[in-house]
Amino acid sequence: MKRKNKKSTDKHRRIIAAAVKVFAKNGFYNSKVSEIARAANVADGTIYLYFQNKDDILITLFEEEMQRILDAMRAAIAEHDDPAEKLKAFAKAHLSLLQSNAELAEIIQVELRQSSKFMKEYHNEKFYEYLNLISSIIREGQEKGVFRKDIEPGIAKRAIWGALDEMSRYWVLSSTRKYSIATAADEISSYFLRGMLAA
Amino acid sequence: MKRKNKKSTDKHRRIIAAAVKVFAKNGFYNSKVSEIARAANVADGTIYLYFQNKDDILITLFEEEMQRILDAMRAAIAEHDDPAEKLKAFAKAHLSLLQSNAELAEIIQVELRQSSKFMKEYHNEKFYEYLNLISSIIREGQEKGVFRKDIEPGIAKRAIWGALDEMSRYWVLSSTRKYSIATAADEISSYFLRGMLAA
Amino acid sequence: MKRKNKKSTDKHRRIIAAAVKVFAKNGFYNSKVSEIARAANVADGTIYLYFQNKDDILITLFEEEMQRILDAMRAAIAEHDDPAEKLKAFAKAHLSLLQSNAELAEIIQVELRQSSKFMKEYHNEKFYEYLNLISSIIREGQEKGVFRKDIEPGIAKRAIWGALDEMSRYWVLSSTRKYSIATAADEISSYFLRGMLAA
Amino acid sequence: MKRKNKKSTDKHRRIIAAAVKVFAKNGFYNSKVSEIARAANVADGTIYLYFQNKDDILITLFEEEMQRILDAMRAAIAEHDDPAEKLKAFAKAHLSLLQSNAELAEIIQVELRQSSKFMKEYHNEKFYEYLNLISSIIREGQEKGVFRKDIEPGIAKRAIWGALDEMSRYWVLSSTRKYSIATAADEISSYFLRGMLAA
DNA sequence: CATGAATGAGCTTTCATTCAT
């Protein structure tokens, strides 16, 4: 590891970390590049040595952070064999990860949905990979006879993701937290696994 | 009602309608007040006779449109007695309403989550009313013994809303639609009502 | 004449006039739009109501001022019948006009030759019209038997323009002026005329 | 001569050569120091070991290249005794030199006239030497009785230079060349000579 | 009430120059 290389990587990392903080606090459009620079302890111009423009910071941030989360989710799922357990593990890991990365969660919650000029063009591959983790579990469950065959994985993956995402949004935004992560994850898993009807 | 008042109301309505279109197309931050003015066929300055500023347009838009949707939802639910049927009706109505108000849906999807400086301060009452329609159904179901008593309405309402919302987001954004509204609504209702486990 | 119309025209004129001064003083690239705005007594943003961008100010300035000069030159030439006299009149008028529009002259001298990205694309039609005033005189002279038939109007027009232009450049840039306009114009005319007259 | 010195000189030369190319292509203000560095195969910072700043590159470039041209012109003139022949030789050499140094010509054409803040301060001595080559010829011709006594060398030198310069500008900028150098040089010389010869 | 021309604060981005290595 040459020092230069280390330094460069370091600045890149610092800028991304600063951007996470700043975007989470103000939202993308209310964040100034100069504020990110200040938070990263670099000069304004330095940002442009590592990123093409402000949009590129956000996109790179997504790519890199989503990859980290994807990896963590895959590891969490891999610990189980039973598809139902996998789904529970997914729910728990999702809520845990987003809670311990509250700022990143905020950005994903908000900017992921941004329909701004550039976001419409940007095809968020990592997000689709994430969603497909869910449908894979469901399909596996259907093959193993654990899940109903008439479930549409394409609908279910969105329903499950939406439910979890909204839950974590609630957590991120609310100051007081009534329920623990484990409780919420189990609760939500149970809706999907057992339904809400009384037995 | 004097004519002037009527005329004013008309401009107000035209501006809101124009804002829905423009915000949906570009997102809030990429929309220009002048574009809304043009779309509403009024002068730029006229906007400021009816709204305090750009933020106020968005907030008023939410308030008014959400009220319309709330009313429609209440009516849809009121047609049923069985809480399970109410939940199904809610799902169907939600997807129908958002689909037939695609532009409004887009705005709610995107801007509702905006964490921008002003959105953080704005307490979205109508949205909470909307969410509480769901928890009311659940509580009613629990009282009637239709739903499991151990369900947390505060969690469930978010899970259900998130699932439906994500589904409608998918609809709004995707060009090809594999599933009909009825199919999707039934499917999602079934997850929550019966769960996904094989019988 | 409506007042608004008048006001608009006025601002356009004031900005052009200010730009002539500022560009002449600093050159195009060292001139700031804000300085032009200040000189024109308008806000920075107002510039952009009348011009697309900084380049557009320069181009418009060329078009409009060159047109005025073209018109004056045509009038000056039209007063004579003899092509030799026309050429003398052209020389005198050229030097007079540029001297009494010293700032404009400076800009034409300098920026006309700019090879900057935008100037390469901009096809300076007015300048070619101006040059062709000279070749017209020469051709007329050749037809009337006043000028040698073997003169290439395409070369001569450039030689004459170059000679006059360099002379006026000298005037614009130097503080002390040894020769009067009339002297210099006669002198330069004589170089070309006695050389070009049929023996 | 130590090797280091030699090496330094080499870098100086490479930077000047690169600057000629880059300035000719983009003009001074649209040229980036980093582009010159790249073209010269040196680091950005190295430029500042050999030149004080960007302006200094242009000025040094002028000084050195003009000196080369001056030397060549003096040699070309020295081959003739007759002042009329000297003038023809000057015209031919001027056009030849500029044509075979098209990039340098472009810079001289354009930037010589730049009235930018720094160019106004820079007193272009070499250029005056160049101009005075012409007036020397004229004075010599007047002394030898070849040229009319009433010609003002101070005006004539500028007229001749302007005519030639404009002609070469035409050459530099136009892609198709109707006339050969010899033709154009003879043509232009003839305008001035036949006009200036004593009767 | 309505207009829309005018405003000017504020932002992103560039690039000449520096300096630690």
Added chain:
DNA sequence: AATGAATGAAAGCTCATTCAT
């Protein structure tokens, strides 16, 4: 001497908002 990553001042342009008409 040479490097090139880092700097940060500077400027063009946008657009929400105002106010004279």
